[in-house]
Amino acid sequence: MLTMGNSTCLSPCVSLSPCDSLSPSLSPHPKFPNPNPNSFLLSHPPFAPISLRSNQTPSRFKKLLSPNAPNCFVVASAKGELLKVIISGAPASGKGTQCELITQKYGLVHISAGDLLRAEIASASENGKLAKEYMEKGQLVPNEIVAMMVKERLLQPDSQQRGWLLDGYPRSSSQAAALEDYGIRPDVFILLDVSEDILVERVVGRRLDPLTGKIYHLKYSPPQNDEIASRLTQRFDDTEEKACEVAAAHTS
Numbered sequence: 001m002l003t004m005g006n007s008t009c010l011s012p013c014v015s016l017s018p019c020d021s022l023s024p025s026l027s028p029h030p031k032f033p034n035p036n037p038n039s040f041l042l043s044h045p046p047f048a049p050i051s052l053r054s055n056q057t058p059s060r061f062k063k064l065l066s067p068n069a070p071n072c073f074v075v076a077s078a079k080g081e082l083l084k085v086i087i088s089g090a091p092a093s094g095k096g097t098q099c100e101l102i103t104q105k106y107g108l109v110h111i112s113a114g115d116l117l118r119a120e121i122a123s124a125s126e127n128g129k130l131a132k133e134y135m136e137k138g139q140l141v142p143n144e145i146v147a148m149m150v151k152e153r154l155l156q157p158d159s160q161q162r163g164w165l166l167d168g169y170p171r172s173s174s175q176a177a178a179l180e181d182y183g184i185r186p187d188v189f190i191l192l193d194v195s196e197d198i199l200v201e202r203v204v205g206r207r208l209d210p211l212t213g214k215i216y217h218l219k220y221s222p223p224q225n226d227e228i229a230s231r232l233t234q235r236f237d238d239t240e241e242k243a244c245e246v247a248a249a250h251t252s
């Protein structure tokens with residue numbers, strides 16, 4: 001597992017080669033001494049947190065600990081022939097950016113649970129209709145629907161040949177258990193560990209250019225000119241109140 005802290009660590013500094021040299025002497029990560037904040041993951045063996053102390057760091061992971069990525073550290077990994085990665089992080093934690101960098105660098109198939117569900121809705125299947133009802137209310141879709149979709153996608157020839165980056169699954173204890181039951185185990189688990197106040201600041205300053213689809217941030221990535229600035233819109237749920245709620249749910 002590799003966690004990324006509060007830094008705006010968006011450079012392609014991540015190194016995710018499957019690690020075959022981690023020894024049993026690795027200790028529980030100090031930040032996760034007990035099953036919080038990701039109890040559903042930490043209570044399942046494939047996701048058990050293991051920290052890699054800097055003096056044990058294999059050279060291939062050293063980059064993660066560079067000054068550019070002060071809060072990045074490997075906390076779990078396992079041997080694997082194909083690279084299989086799971087990534088987790090709150091909205092606005094930078095997951096989209098990291099997914100792009102990782103899939104580009106390692107040639108993995110990016111499998112997003114949200115995208116799979118949207119495709120199911122677009123196909124107008126019975127499962128899609130049911131999923132839509134939950135998604136419209138901002139609730140998790142029942143796992144019987146999601147687990148099967150994720151499993152099938154992971155077993156597709158492209159995922160099997162190129163390896164995969166699973167994004168947005170598991171999100172609960174029962175989902176983690178379902179992956180285990182299917183015998184699906186990641187080599188690396190990445191948790192984007194961003195503090196609540198930074199998540200809120202990112203969400204509240206986020207703006208969309210409806211013309212190009214580009215996302216800006218009023219402070220960190222402002223529009224280049226007044227014309228773009230004048231047409232920027234804000235997602236209805238990108239409010240401080242909503243952001244606090246979501247951030248608290250992900251970081252508590």
Ligand SMILES: Nc1ncnc2c1ncn2[C@@H]1O[C@H](COP(=O)(O)OP(=O)(O)O)[C@@H](O)[C@H]1O
Binds near residue numbers: 091136138143171
């Ligand atoms: N693992 C999952 N289990 C159940 N429902 C999910 C899962 N992943 C995504 N969803 C559903 O799809 C919706 C959109 O997910 P996603 O695209 O990841 O966006 P967000 O990051 O805003 O949740 C979620 O609000 C939820 O309803």
